[in-house]
Amino acid sequence: MAKSSVSASVSKLVPKVPGVPSPRRPDFSASTKRGLVAVAEQLFTEQGYSATSLDSIVAGAEVTKGALYHHFSGKQALFEAVFETVEDDATRAIKAALRTTKEPWEKAIAGLQAFLLVVQDPRYRRIVVQDGPAVLGYERYREQEERSTFALVMEIVRSTLDAGTWELEEDMLQTFARIFFGALSAAGDTVAGADDPLAAADRVETALRFIIAGLQTLADADVGLADVDLRLAQGLDRG
Amino acid sequence: MAKSSVSASVSKLVPKVPGVPSPRRPDFSASTKRGLVAVAEQLFTEQGYSATSLDSIVAGAEVTKGALYHHFSGKQALFEAVFETVEDDATRAIKAALRTTKEPWEKAIAGLQAFLLVVQDPRYRRIVVQDGPAVLGYERYREQEERSTFALVMEIVRSTLDAGTWELEEDMLQTFARIFFGALSAAGDTVAGADDPLAAADRVETALRFIIAGLQTLADADVGLADVDLRLAQGLDRG
DNA sequence: GTAAGTACGTACCGATGGTATGTCCCACTT
DNA sequence: AAGTGGGACATACCATCGGTACGTACTTAC
Structure with missing residues (x-):
């Protein structure tokens, strides 16, 4: 029920996945995205959609709105x-x-x-x-x-x-x-x-x-x- | 479907209702309130709640936000x-x-x-x-x-x-x-x-x-x- | 005539969703 | 080895909107 510890450990970088077409760089993208979704899920559940601000979401995920709008429209x-x-x-x-x-x-x-x-x-x-x-x-x-x-x-x-x-x-x-x-x-x-x-x-x-x-x-x-x-x-x- | 003519005719004033405790003045309150509700009903139906601004409602009802907040919290x-x-x-x-x-x-x-x-x-x-x-x-x-x-x-x-x-x-x-x-x-x-x-x-x-x-x-x-x-x-x- | 209260209008504030732009870093090319 | 392109963010800022503070006209009661 605590507010922190939502974003999972980001220690592991991607180990060079060769199968996919061209994601050729170690991207934190996946973990960042999942972190945002996880925090949003929690806050949306607790407070509802309209009462949850984007600022609180990005704060909980320890990123900024730039990251959020990079992954979501x-x-x-x-x-x-x-x-x-x-x-x-x-x-x-x-x-x-x-x-x-x-x-x-x-x-x-x-x-x-x-x-x-x-x-x-x-x-x-x-x-x-x-x-x-x-x-x-x-x-x-x-x-x-x-x-x-x-x-x-x-x-x-x-x-x-x-x-x-x-x-x-x-x-x-x-x-x-x-x-x-x-x-x-x-x-x-x-x-x-x-x-x-x-x-x-x-x-x-x-x-x-x-x-x-x-x-x-x-x-x-x-x-x-x-x-x-x-x-x-x-x-x-x-x- | 037009946007005007929502507020009904305000011609009739209240004819001195003696029964109620102390509404002692001719109030446009009732008609204004009904007008707001009517316009809001239309706009809420067309655009949904969150997409409908109070400004558009009071504009449609031809009043100001002061009137709205006088009648509704x-x-x-x-x-x-x-x-x-x-x-x-x-x-x-x-x-x-x-x-x-x-x-x-x-x-x-x-x-x-x-x-x-x-x-x-x-x-x-x-x-x-x-x-x-x-x-x-x-x-x-x-x-x-x-x-x-x-x-x-x-x-x-x-x-x-x-x-x-x-x-x-x-x-x-x-x-x-x-x-x-x-x-x-x-x-x-x-x-x-x-x-x-x-x-x-x-x-x-x-x-x-x-x-x-x-x-x-x-x-x-x-x-x-x-x-x-x-x-x-x-x-x-x-x- | 004056005090009081209703029924508004006007001006403004703070929060919030969204945008524009800059920056860092990695991969790939040559 | 340097250049370069782009992904992954961060920062600063804007516009809208709900809400508030305050002023005002008008009516009724005394």
Whole structure:
């Protein structure tokens, strides 16, 4: 929790990497860049994006703004770099959980558990969930999510809903995945923001299990999408 | 879409309201304040919170910063005022839709339709969904949502899930409501951001109908929360 | 008429994101 | 061995913007 010791040891210089095209000089670039990202990640998490000044970041990384603007085009670009690292960590954690089992519904449960843990990570909550949309803009935010955690939800949805009973087209799978993704995010927020996170996680699990059980029941009964019709389509035709 | 004519006509002065304790002077305060909120709402929607300067707001409202700071403690307070008006409009629209029917599940569908429309409103998307959490902070954001649209979702969930088959405790209802709220938000985003909003709305409806049908099936089969157990509780005990 | 308070307008400050420019150092050429 | 080109920074500075201090006109109460 201290403020120093963020920038890693810079002792090792690059040992003449011959593979790459033409980075022919020992560059501190990589370590400096990582240091900036690390400090920014910490400060963004603690104070949020707008409340974190570039001066405090470069001070924490023990460089100057010249270095920062040499590596990043601006504050937002730095945020994006931080955003990606946090997302990557989250993706890795969930992927690891998914590898623990192979059965589709079991994978769904394992993924749910991993996601509920990820969303309790302060870095993820603050940088991805809270500041992400506003800073990156909704378009870029969606693009990023599309390639990381959402992709995993999509995969799970595909392996369960598309398993055998139903044959869903791609758009429909996307729709289900988005809905579940939103449900999971809200569930995670609930857990993370609850007075008693453990009890909240328990309730969330129960609720999601119940919803999943409903879908499984429909699958067992061989009920298809076309079978559930509450004739409410016309109401939306005035967009 | 023009930039002028935002501030409404200021012709009417207050006609000596005797009820209130001591607002004893004809104040332009109300109209000035509303004008600021109206201009801010427009600019916040078009450019987002951080990209909108106070100078542009007061210029649009044809006042000065002195007036703004007389009515609001700062930029964030002005945003909160805008936020509340947008939320109020959304709440009103959904409430009106809910009044069209009385049967619980029908109300749920009507509310869903109304919510899908609301979330396509650029003001709601930008001010409430996108900038709201980051500007207000998660705590205040949650408090606001708690009193408006989420309260409606909660009401619907209560009238359906708590109808007769199940007897759910308050915390469980809250959990379901949060999950559904997240699902609806994501569904709305999907619709609003889709290339073909109508087709997307159709898919969203189908998917949500399907999920609801699953719950109804469980209700018909008299399946309770305790009956669905995939023994996954222990995995979360490491919070 | 005067005191008080509201509803602003004007002028200004400090912080912050961003830029322009200079400098050091290494690698490569000749 | 000197020159030179460019990467990796540092320094100094600027412009914008949120916020503040203060002045002023106008109204009401007494």
